[in-house]
Amino acid sequence: MFAFSIVLGLIILFIVSQILKVFDLKGSLAALVVGLIIVFFGSLQWLILLLIFAVVSHFATKAMFDMKKARKLQEGEHGERSTSNVLYAGIIGLAIACINFAHTLLNSAPFGYFELFAISFSVINSDTFASELGVVDKNVYMITTFKRTTPGVNGGVSLTGEAAAFFGALIIGVSYSILAFGTLRIVPIVFVTGMGFLGCQIDSILGALFENEGKMSKGQVNFFSAFVSVVVSALVLL
Template identity: 35%
Template sequence: MLNFTIGLIYSSLISFAAYKKSSLNISGFLAAIALGTAIYFFGGLWFFNIMIAFFVSSSLLTKFKGINKKYLDKLNEKDGRRDYIQVFVNGGIGLVLALLYYIYNNPIFLLAYAVSFGVATSDTWASEVGVLSKDKPLSILTLKPIEKGMSGGISTLGTTFAFLGSAFISLIFFISYIVLYNDIKQGLTYSSLCLILGFIGSIIDSILGASIQAQYYCEEIECFTEKKVYKNKPNRLVKGFSVINNDVVNFVSNLMATLMVFLLC
């Protein structure tokens, strides 16, 4: 019961601060409290710290040079305030893994949990910083220039921060593993795997974004977009499948990278 109470207090305070800073809308605020409380209850402090490392760093980068990202409003399906779907897309797999760790007390679930948030952090850092690149991104499949902010694009800046985001989570994981298990050698092995799979997850995300994610063309503003509708008028689907949006791509890429932990270990 103590872990539940501590998790509820911490999650409420951090989520409220994020809501006031417009990093979460009201549904995202409530979902973040529920997710954070459950993760703290099942996994304890270090599971919670990994989640918070992702959430706080990603929220700060979303706000970083926000004035230079205003043009993304016409391209992206959602704005910078995360809703409940985005909260659970990024943290739902981690919640399941925290539950499995609670039941079996096996460090493999801690590793998989860290990889899940490594993928989310890698992808978010790449997206939020990559759009600030002076050069146009290239499609990861065709290597042809595409519009900044569209899914499936890669740039040197974005790829660098994808790697750094995964490295950041792998470092937090390494510290967590040493505190919990006092095994430096195994911790280094697992944290290296966390770094690699977190980065791979962001690459998978880009590939799925460039291939099967829905992209539309808006006649009114004469540009490609991820929005189905603009000013109550449907946009024309030009690529991918209408049922696959950015949330689906994020979830699938996260799941694929996380499952690799169990295949490799």
């Protein structure tokens, strides 16, 4: 009955995502599959965190959308995300969920897989908030040279963008703490938020060095920035 309720809920969310244009059709199907894997290989709390990420990142994407569209900085035609967005954003979380499931089957000692899962999405959410909300700031500097550059360019940072990046990571940090412990715990919030914000800076550096040169795609930059943050976090937790 529980499994049926989860599947039904995800199907409803799939329909809602199409109505609100959160994803294109293939992106919604990919998100549905990701959600199913996350909830059964992780837990319901993992799925809730994933949904929080999807909702708040969509709000950031739709913020000031007309202005971003006029500057050709918008995501998709109406702010919708594609399959590649879903996979690059969720592939590390999926891997962590699978490792968690295998760990459970082996009855091994508990490890902070949910925290690593949260950190992977803290990075992506931090980057989304930075790129979607930071474009309003005209004082943008290239992270590798600190020279003035154009708003919206890969690797460009601003005070508004950095504040938005921190807030995006903080949302996931606070959500993780509530879902994992039922209350606000400073250390987990600081850790998840800090590693998410760090990953966003790595994303900007990779964007400046490789994405602008056509050597990496936006999705690949997202993946590697989240991967580095998760690996560093895992070493800390060990």
